[in-house]
Amino acid sequence: MSSISSVSSMKQRNILFIMSDDHAAHAISAYGSVINETPNLDRIAADGMRLNACFCTNSICTPSRASILTGTYNHVNGVTTLDTHMDNTLDTFPKRLQAAGYQTAMFGKWHLGHGPEHDPTGFDQWRVLPGQGHYHNPVMLEPRNDDRGHEVIERGGYVTDLITADSLRWLEMRDPDRPFALMCHHKAPHRTWEPSSKHFTLYDDVDIPEPRTLMDDHEGRADVVKAMEMRMMDLDPIIDLKALVPPGLSERDEISWRYQRYIKDYLRVIASIDDNVGRMLDWLDDNGLAENTLVIYTSDQGFFLGDHGWFDKRMMYEESLAMPFLARLPGVIPAGSTSDAMAVNVDFAPTFLDLAGVDVPSEMQGRSLLPVLSDAEPNDWPESMYYRYWMHGDWAHNVPAHYGVRTKTHKLIGYYNDPLGQAGADGPVQPPEWELFDLVADPAEMRNVITDPAYGAVARELQMELRRLQTELGDEPHANADAELERLLA
Template sequence: MSDDHAAHAISAYGSVINQTPHLDRIAANGMRFDSAFCTNSICAPSRAAILTGTYNHVNGVTTLDTHLDNSLWTFPDALQDAGYVTGMIGKWHLGHGPGFDPAGFDEWRVLPGQGHYHNPVMLEADGVIVERGGYVTDLITDDSLDFIDRHADRPFALFCHHKAPHRVWEPSREHFTMYDDLDIPEPETFRDDLVGRAEVVQAVKMRMMDLDPIIDLKSPVPAGLTLDEEISWRYQRYIKDYLRVVASIDDNVGRLLDDLDARGLTDNTIVVYTSDQGFFLGDHGWFDKRLMYEESLSMPLLVQYPPVVDAGSSSDEIVVNVDFCPTLLELMDVEIPSSVQGRSFAPLLDGSAPDDWPQSMYYRYWMHHDGAHDCPAHYGVRTKTHKLICYYNDPLDQPGAHGPTEPMEWELFDLVADPYEVNNVIEDAAYADVRLELEAELSRLQITVGDTAYPPPSARKN
């Protein structure tokens, strides 16, 4: 798993800005999921959802300022109990110290917090601190290969979790000058003026002009540029470093795949590549994630398992990150506990879908006005054809969320007629019935997952 790797920066997903030949190997030998989504597009909450198979109001990890209580059940616990040797290497980002260190793993070596791209410090059990020399993506892969080498003769479950391509996008020496002689194409919606979108969306601090020239772009802004020229210059600085660190991910995924091939383990190993969420790559003029727009909501999901998955297959059925846990448990012949809210998508791996497969998914972002990106708190529903988003704009006393509370706003997008989400039709009379249907579906999903609609009962008037 990587951090903030947008699906549209993978050539198997049709990227027009980079090539990822080793990730493409997984897609070519397995299944590409085209409608995989996160339930909260931010690092820690998505990771908690993946590990527990539950939504964030259940597992308690709603914002970046909340941590995963390691007394809670996670699916590595179940794998460990079933006899798999389990390892967590790389980015954990769910808290440290008693009560929060990784649990359910026979071995773990993780970055503290975000960690560093170069010469990182890593933590092990019993508080051991390991100072490493080198580039973080290479080191995480080195440790992963060592884990496989020591446990290749027994069933194992390895969680190789990369820091890259998280901000601040520091490339390795091998990729430092990659793309120097190219201009990366600007996305279709790069100049989106956001007219007609919710006011709180127009106000988020994720535009190119919000990138720090020194920390993010590693260069002062050249003198004499017009505003449009500076925005384009900032995009090129940003996207090239982002793609350079993605190239390191791709190279190191290749190392892991080559190792499995060399050991003769490929046909008996489930290989999953994903990211904790998507990312804006200049789409709508933004960087970062958080919002329920497609580029942030979508997760890359590639699954290779030759005995079950046809090579070069794909699925457009809706799956969400809480589904990863029960899927892997089913594929690994481990019982799925009743506490898991996700549904195994193992039945999709043969290219078909059960008649009752979900046609919608529920999303909720809790971290209202975090102080840096100023994204609003919101929830919503996405179907295969439409998306309804409610910006309820209230911190609700969530850790790391701040005021002010603002009036509720809504957005409605027709994903068939408007795949780039530039036309908010919430007030369009032609969509009145669609809105009512989506509001009913949103309410149904909230009841199903046990979440509370806004305002919470304590704030409602009789």
């Protein structure tokens, strides 16, 4: 088996980093999905490794992308909400790769702000969507020739195809004698799930299996969780479901009808991603670059696919917290392998720099995943991860601000329910609440055991681990939330 040292002794590796938006791991067949087939994504898994415990540190688009680029948590990089755009003078892995001689490019969804202070930097070439962008005939932004901001261009076609075409065109025109780092970032499958004409009728004649927790009534969960507005009944019939609700349905039947309308379009836009990932993999094969290119497929966070009756993300529950992560690099990553080692999105930047033989700055808070990907997990690898969602009662879904810790067996979530003056956090201050889940006995997170005396010792251990992680990472706990946890555990 190849060791990590063999990476630096060979020709400098290329990097192809493909990221989608809101693609849940349980909608990928390599992860055992019962609702979807993704043959091209599965090619990456078959030739490489599937990480089973990869998590985001803040399940919302802009903050997650900032953490991926900088290798830092959001309280450090300042990108805590959708309305706190990234300062493009921050240190990022593309800048360091570019300085080390890599050719760098970014095509697709940026979602970190636009203008002199927020446009992409560290890339030889970029072309990105403004904000969320559109599925059909999108407008895109690219740098001006005079290096003064960006210009707007109109594109004809389907966004997933266009992003892939831009990526392939850049690969064709690159200098073949220098390594490259290409970020191909898709808009799909972000809401409002508008399929291409090729996949418009896919799944018309089938019923997609419903998740076991579709009818979850959230009994025993925090009051702020019960009040969230991302149930199937919160989907807009015209914008999201593209149809009027049939008259005369019972509430149970309407939820099922809404789920089918929602999930089919979600899976249809993923079908376009899978096709286009296949185009990228075929190009690497045809041009003799597959053996020397690290290919990663991931998403900026997970997504609820009717799980707990919800759509969207933001929460620390598993379906939202978990990120897919498939990686292929022949000779380094064993084919057909899996790992249960815990990974987080701040680990991505150190991984890319480590692979390229570029020094990882001490300011980056993640760890290189190369040992894990080469099936050599270090003995001191982390066994817990820290999460914080800073938005609170935002206009879209009424999701509460919270933080927590996840280990391999348990999860402790503290809803501190305070906007703390964050941009995009407009909800009222509410009393803190806590949830505790046993992920072994209750992997679906249906039973909150925070007040169960049998879990008192576990809760104390998780409380200590949460405090340790906050101290280690330099984040501030919420005094009222800590006091409420003490009260519950007394």
